[in-house]
Amino acid sequence: MLSLAEENYLKSIYHLSDAGEKAVLTNELAEALNTKAASVTDMVKKLSTKEFISYEKYYGVKITSKGKSVALAVIRKHRLWETFLVQTLGFKWDEVHEVAEQLEHIKSTLLIEKIDEFLGYPQVDPHGDPIPNAQGKIKKLEKTALKNLTAGSESTIVAVKDSDSNLLKYLEKIGAKPGKKLTVISKEEYDGSLQVAIESQHYFISKEVSENILVTL
Amino acid sequence: MLSLAEENYLKSIYHLSDAGEKAVLTNELAEALNTKAASVTDMVKKLSTKEFISYEKYYGVKITSKGKSVALAVIRKHRLWETFLVQTLGFKWDEVHEVAEQLEHIKSTLLIEKIDEFLGYPQVDPHGDPIPNAQGKIKKLEKTALKNLTAGSESTIVAVKDSDSNLLKYLEKIGAKPGKKLTVISKEEYDGSLQVAIESQHYFISKEVSENILVTL
DNA sequence: CTACAAATTTAGACTTACCTAAAAAAATAT
DNA sequence: ATATTTTTTTAGGTAAGTCTAAATTTGTAG
Structure with missing residues (x-):
């Protein structure tokens, strides 16, 4: 073990x-x-x-592939627990990471399968990251960082990097959640900042932040 | 920590x-x-x-009282997780112990309070053991081992010892769950075995087993 | 009350997962 | 192409939690 x-x-x-x-x-x-x-x-x-x-x-x-399957099992658990914490227990985005880091190491196949079933076999976690299945297979979608879009592009947010709690709080405030539509209104070439619309609200987004939001076209 | x-x-x-x-x-x-x-x-x-x-x-x-409060916090977590596993995820009695032994060590006050809330602030776990509150207070009821009852006694099962998985399976089979009514029909003095009724089914129970079922009168 | 048995502690060692400091290898810069 | 810097490894050590074997203390039985 x-x-x-x-x-x-x-x-x-x-x-x-x-x-x-x-x-x-x-x-x-x-x-x-x-x-x-x-x-x-x-x-x-x-x-x-x-x-x-x-x-x-x-x-x-x-x-190795042996190592990969261990890693994917842990990642699967992490993402299922994050989903559970947010969807079932009402955790905020930025509160889940630390706890999921602990829960991902609980050893029980039965437990994680039951959680998966309870959640209705979700495909992505609350950050939009795909949840590997029990065999370690991941369904992946084409995603790109928001910063790569040009003025006028319409996209759907699929994920945000989940490491920094302050960033997550900020994204929460502007409603930048996976699933939300996002339109790039304009882009300042000199500093890479963007003006975007999320649910008809306009926001000014720095280049830094735009590197941490992933979207599909 | x-x-x-x-x-x-x-x-x-x-x-x-x-x-x-x-x-x-x-x-x-x-x-x-x-x-x-x-x-x-x-x-x-x-x-x-x-x-x-x-x-x-x-x-x-x-x-010490300092030690007690640590112990009670762990016991609280253990019992809340057991309740969650059985009630929410549909675990069987005998499947919960090992997993709860791991989950009880997850460090997050928020998590356990949310679980408690989600479960509707249960007073006892699936074995009938009382769940300490966040302050470590336990509501306790008068309980006695089934083996102490005499022929004719009517009682309610409040708990079973949760250590032995084979015992739990057996108790499950005869429907000996907390909350169930149990009547002692007869008692053999020479070996301490009992004949009992649970939901109008009659069962023969050895002295050993009768030491592991706790009841209230 | 002495001798033996049982329980407990001490002493010394092992494993895991770290660390610091020094040595060695690889990358880079002049 | 050599010197310097950066990266990585080696060597040796530490802390937590465990172990075995030996020593010590306590309990018990004649």
């Missing part, structure tokens, strides 16, 4: 590698996990022996 | 001491926690320094 630390490493490696596409460097991982490079080296050696990743000294790690 | 191990020790000490009434011996604790006496000695020293218990060498430990 995997430890909490091992699960967190695999989850981070999965995310940082874009779902296993590219290798992940020691320092990236150290930063993501709030730990030191030396600790990462120790752990990746262990995960490598257990064949959840392949590790080549000085060249970073790649996640 | 208390570790998982510390929380488990305090919970066990609370239970074994009858809610803090009597001292708990090293070996009892070792047995309850599936560990060795030497490990218990180490941990009780630590908990004692932190003033969750008072510890006198060779004489066992007593839980």
Whole structure:
């Protein structure tokens, strides 16, 4: 059985590698996990022996399919719990992350399947991120950052990055939730800021924020 | 912040001491926690320094009020989660214990208050055990083991001991749930076995089982 | 009340997951 | 192409929580 630390490493490696596409460097991982490079080296050696990743000294790690399926199971749990917290218990967006980080490590297949059933088999979590199924398959949609749109574009918000609580509060205030329609009214080329409409309200959005809102066309 | 191990020790000490009434011996604790006496000695020293218990060498430990409030918070979480698993997710009695043992350690006051609210502030868990409130107060009812009843007694089941999964399955089969009426039809003095009626069905119950069913008159 | 048994504690060790400091390798800059 | 910087690894250590084996204390039985 995997430890909490091992699960967190695999989850981070999965995310940082874009779902296993590219290798992940020691320092990236150290930063993501709030730990030191030396600790990462120790752990990746262990995960490598257990064949959840392949590790080549000085060249970073790649996640194996065995590792991927662990990561996806954890991500599935995280997203189902987030959905549960928001939809069923009425948590606010910005309150769920920390708790879901704990709940994602509860070991019980039955529990997570029951939660999935209870929620009616949702496809995406409250941030719009897709929820892997029990087999680890993800349905994915074409998404792009809001900052890539040009004036006049109409789009639907599909996700926001869920890491920063202040950002989430701000997005909540302007109603920037997954599912909402968003139209780009104008774009200032010199600083990348945008004027957008969400439900006929107009907002001024900085380039920074526009990098954290993902949309489909 | 208390570790998982510390929380488990305090919970066990609370239970074994009858809610803090009597001292708990090293070996009892070792047995309850599936560990060795030497490990218990180490941990009780630590908990004692932190003033969750008072510890006198060779004489066992007593839980302090500080320790009690930790234990009760954990027990509250355990029982609320069990209630949630059974009532909301449709778990069977005998499936909840293990999962609740994990969920009881999730750290989030908000979460447990929301669960409590969602469940409509239940007073007892699915085994009939009382759920402490947020302040750690327990409403208690007079209960006695079924084995103490005599022929002819009518009673209501209030609780069953939740430790043994086989026992729980058996009790489920005969419909011995909290809330059900139970009448003692006859009692065999030589082996302590009972004949009882639950919902007009008659069952033969061994002394052992009758020690694990708690009732009110 | 002494001797043996049972319970408990101490001593020393192990594992996991960290850490710091120093060494080594790789990347970069002149 | 060499020197410097950055990244990564190694070496050695720490804390939590566990263990076994030995020592000590307490309880018990003759």
